[in-house]
Amino acid sequence: MSIKENLSTIKSSFLDPDCTLVAVSKTKPVEAIQEAYAAGIRDFGENKVQELMEKAPQLPSDIRWHMIGHLQRNKVKYLVDTVHLIHGVDSMRLLREIEKQAAKVGRVLQVLLQVHIAEEDSKFGFDAEELQEALLSEELAACRHVKVCGLMGMATFTEDEAQVSREFEGLKRLFDRCKSLSLPEHVQLETLSMGMSGDYLLAQKAGSTMVRIGSAIFGARA
Ligand SMILES: *Cc1c(COP(=O)(O)O)cnc(C)c1O
Numbered sequence: 001m002s003i004k005e006n007l008s009t010i011k012s013s014f015l016d017p018d019c020t021l022v023a024v025s026k027t028k029p030v031e032a033i034q035e036a037y038a039a040g041i042r043d044f045g046e047n048k049v050q051e052l053m054e055k056a057p058q059l060p061s062d063i064r065w066h067m068i069g070h071l072q073r074n075k076v077k078y079l080v081d082t083v084h085l086i087h088g089v090d091s092m093r094l095l096r097e098i099e100k101q102a103a104k105v106g107r108v109l110q111v112l113l114q115v116h117i118a119e120e121d122s123k124f125g126f127d128a129e130e131l132q133e134a135l136l137s138e139e140l141a142a143c144r145h146v147k148v149c150g151l152m153g154m155a156t157f158t159e160d161e162a163q164v165s166r167e168f169e170g171l172k173r174l175f176d177r178c179k180s181l182s183l184p185e186h187v188q189l190e191t192l193s194m195g196m197s198g199d200y201l202l203a204q205k206a207g208s209t210m211v212r213i214g215s216a217i218f219g220a221r222a
Contacts, residue, residue: 003035006217015204022066024196024214026051027221030058036217037063045087045212049075056082068212070124073097080105087152087193087212090114090124092134095146102145108186110147112193115174117167118156125153128174132181141184150191150209151175155199164199168206175207 024045025033046052047069064084080101089095089111102109116125153171155164179189195203197216
């Protein structure tokens with residue numbers, strides 16, 4: 001199956017046609033991205049800063065680049081001019097660095113706060129309590145160069161669909177609860193980024209507004 005065929009199969013399976021599809025192109029060559037671009041995709045996700053920065057100049061400038069992986073603070077400065085949305089903001093320290101680098105170039109950077117929903121300890125992110133604390137903090141209120149657009153989460157890597165669904169539903173409830181808080185004006189929780197190749201339908205069923213799909217589009221990664 002070609003990239004174009006994979007995309008059309010995936011798109012036609014969507015439970016929510018308005019859900020944004022981010023094509024995760026990490027480890028894949030520029031030619032593969034061009035193929036997806038030709039099929040109409042404009043949102044692409046990478047998880048390594050260096051790889052994103054190498055690919056972006058070789059591709060059309062109307063691509064919206066999503067930084068989806070764990071982001072180290074010392075790499076933020078390289079991204080500020082290029083990135084459309086940073087999905088994995090998992091600490092106030094990282095948020096502070098994004099604020100600092102964005103202020104330097106006079107930009108407002110869009111971010112999602114990553115929430116820890118999986119069973120594994122290895123996954124990054126805020127827990128529910130830390131998240132509410134961060135959203136209501138004076139420090140976040142003072143970050144004028146960051147726009148918090150929503151939340152991101154990754155479910156446990158398991159065959160157990162009931163567990164995956166529970167985790168996504170839990171994140172959706174947390175998202176709705178956070179939306180009802182009285183938040184600063186630069187916090188507008190509209191995006192709920194959850195779902196990958198293996199679980200995007202479960203994520204959409206639970207209320208995802210953005211899915212990050214790699215291998216189902218581009219094939220398995222080496
Ligand atoms: C790699 C990756 C994806 C895409 O994974 P697939 O299973 O290939 O769809 C989604 N989100 C994040 C954060 C990733 O690192």
